[in-house]
Amino acid sequence: MKFAIAPMMDWTDRHCRFLHRQLTRRALLYTEMVVADAVIQGARERLLGFDACEHPVALQLGGSEPAKLAEAARIGEAFGYDEINLNVGCPSDRVQSGTFGACLMKTPALVADGVAAMKSAVKIPVTVKCRIGVDDQDPEVALDVLSDAVFAAGADALWVHARKAWLEGLSPKENRDIPPLDYDRVYRLKAKNQNRFIGINGGIQTLDEAERHLQSTDGAMFGRAAYHTPAILAEVDSRIYGEAVEAVDFAAVIDAMAVYAARHIEQGGRLVHVTRHMVGLFHGLPGARRYRQILSTDATRPGAGPDVMHAAFAAVELPTVAAAA
Incomplete structure (x- = not known):
């Protein structure tokens, strides 16, 4: 069972994560998505640096070329990250132009190749975050195909944002609100994958909701609720992890x-x-x-x-x- 705070572009930078870590010791924190090319060629300390208190913290990568993903994963591991996560859920135009993010839902074999390359490059867990489908895909088929592919490639976990993404016609903001949530689809995926980690994300606003999701999945992930009302995180360690902790000062x-x-x-x-x-x-x-x-x-x-x-x-x-x- 795991509780996490979602990777959110322009929000979950190192300063945000430092704040969140003051409120919960146990939640898994995620970076913003960092493009593999930037990790390899860019200013690494600026892009990847973090405070030691942030552990456990995962680096989310964007990319579609297995060799580059593997190299970026190696760099992330060397920086001390606890997990490498591949973004297969972001629907922004900028991400699509690089042929990664949610559009990778259409190419599960390529995603699997990326996972396999990263698994061979690092010793820390390699995970994937995806949608239930994109555009006109049937989520009943598309999500199973992707999950089968990434788990066969060695993925340690799959986090599922329980909405479709529409690559044309909706903005990234609209893609977070307009496609209907389908939590039951993620529950069905978990029911078929009893021995694999399936986490759920999307529209979860309260710890009561998170606890309900954890009855049917292995992990629950807060997004905007954690950012806009961070004090909600002060009860994560006690309610989700059962720790005897004092009220946050x-x-x-x-x-x-x-x-x-x-x-x-x-x-x-x-x-x-x-x-x-x-x-x-x-x-x-x-x-x-x-x-x-x-x-x-x-x-x-x-x-x-x-x-x-x-x-x-x-x-x-x-x-x-x-x-x-």
Whole structure:
């Protein structure tokens, strides 16, 4: 049984993951998708660097050429990642133009070749994240064909976003909302693959929902819920993993983020690179609106420092239990 936070372009960068790790020790974190060519040729520390506290953390790769995927996987393993994941679910135009992402649902043999190449290159787990199908594919057929191919190639897990992707006619944002969710299709896949890891993703908003999905699958993955309302992650370790943990001390979280942000600024970064991921942290609490206002304005100013985080936090009225933790 596993709980994960989905790879999300422009969102799950190292700063976001550092925040999420302050809230849950056990959840598996994923990077944004990084194109294999960029890993091989680009600025590796900028693209792949992460804080040691992020473990367990998985590197998601985009690509379709087995040799390049294998090389990028080797580089990721050397950087210390705990898992390499292949993106077979992203429907953006940029991804399609590179012949990878969701369009690979149409070429399961090529996906299998990529998995096999990565498995031969690294010792850490190699996994795949996909959709239930694309365009006019029959999900009942397409998902089985892909899963059979990747597991035969040695994949250690398959995470399934329980929607189709439409490669033409819908934007990436629309592809996250408009195609209907079909959780039962993923459940049926798991029922046919009792000895293989099948995780589910797509539209999961609460830990109650995650727990229900875990009755029929091996893993549940939060996407936007984790980003927009990250405090929801504070109960993951106790509810999903059954650990006896104290309530999260949000003052300590802010302190940790302030120290982290100061280090980032010393290295040439800006405060907003960190705080942009923290805007939803106190969603629904008294003072949350003022907290958001301070982060959204003061943190963007030239020379802004970690004191802005403490000023924003001072506006929040925490529940008694959380404040006393």
